[in-house]
Amino acid sequence: MTSHAGINLDDLDLQILEILIKDARTPYLEIARVCHVSGGTIHVRMKKMEDLGIIKGTKILLDMPKLGYDVCCFVGIYLDKSSSFQAAIDELSKINEIVELHYTTGDYSIFTKLVCKNIAHLQDLLLNSINVISGVQRTDTFISLSQPLDRNIKL
Template sequence: MNFNISGLDELDIQILDILVKNSRTPYLEIARMCHVSGGTIHVRMKKMEDMGIIKGTKLIIDNSKLGYDVCCFIGIFLDKAISYNNVLEKLKTINEIVELHYTTGDYSIFAKVICKSIADLQELLITKIQSIEGVQRTNTFISLSQPIDRNIQF
């Protein structure tokens, strides 16, 4: 992709491209690849962090290796829009929810959930999500596989 982002030049884009491909690339290696000093990379990284383009780094864990074999998506219907903040606060306390979106369309909230088993998913739905005041009903989609896991490429 070719991005024209105000405040970024070709070196910044080159740095981002390297990090998207391997976020663990050391700054000195990036500097060598870009033919600049390590200090220049530090300054550019700080600039992009200050601009909010880089929001940190994250560890990616293979959940199935830890026994969490069920990935699903849950569409949550609210009884009324004013219930959103109360429901959101309750959903934030549920560790199995790894991603949450306030959406348009059929669902008010769309959640990505990771569980150990279908029995755990059932328990989660009944005792944790559907019991929240303001949740009218849910619609669950179990992911069978994830053939594409794409990051933005520059």
């Protein structure tokens, strides 16, 4: 039995999660066959992990360049004061191209990941969507040249 933040997971729970990390579309009956338990057991375990907030849902992974979004970048955002944080988050959340927002320690108040069609699109977002938000003092932008690793943690 493994305990994380007061949540107890046993070997079966961890085995189920490892299977789903490899392919979230694996049917319950296939998971049951691999784990040598009934489909009902998998259903109960999945419901438990959802109720505990361990499994937060499922989402589709898109190949963004194939959809015309060729630039992936990270933008560090400096806020003029900490009280601007929530208002800035509310406005940044409205920008569809921003796919991740992080409240961070270090130089930046907020660190974002965004996808753009091209450099002109990035420039437009920076000038007309991000830097105009009240409380944003300035930004630093980092363009990703490649992503050689994209994975979940191994349990």
